[in-house]
Amino acid sequence: DARVTQTPRDKVTEMGQEVTMRCQPILGHNTVFWYRQTMMQGLELLAYFRNRAPLDDSGMPKDRFSAEMPDATLATLKIQPSEPRDSAVYFCASGLGASGRVETQYFGPGTRLLVL
């Protein structure tokens, strides 16, 4: 049963610390998305990649957030330095994009981040 995996599942850190979240997309999927979910903002798209190349990171605070895909099996989202307002659940999703379109996204279980 193929699924998206994310680590860590939970992270508690102090303001100013670096946080790295990892995602393993479903094998064969060529598009990876990072979302942030909060009660106030709902699901926000932060960035996404197609064939490991970043396509759009306009939803991401550039000064502290960075997203990469070192290889096809790993996507990372890094926050440095972290702030309390970054506290949220971060989801990774993957899908198969054909003709530039991903119709169904498969979500991981999320990383629950708490910045004190």
Place this chain on the structure above:
Amino acid sequence: GESVGLHLPTLSVQEGDNSIINCAYSNSASDYFIWYKQESGKGPQFIIDIRSNMDKRQGQRVTVLLNKTVKHLSLQIAATQPGDSAVYFCAEPGTSYDKVIFGPGTSLSVIP
């Protein structure tokens, strides 16, 4: 701009009753819509989709209706069960079609 929104943020139904979750969208050019279910502590999961050349699509206990005239879609759940308690999101492609725009979600609570 485009947006997808839900009429009701919360919905409570009795176990065994039918549930109807509504969604309004603003982009009349959208040709594909998806419903996701998010259970507590989990990521959203695909439930059912519908293309704009259809007005109804049925799955197992779920039916999605699309009314393009008023830009409205709904998710109907038959014989609602406690396991249906979750937040339900409707979603549509962004203008670039690379992205999907999620609505704010409706929380469904099933009363035993």
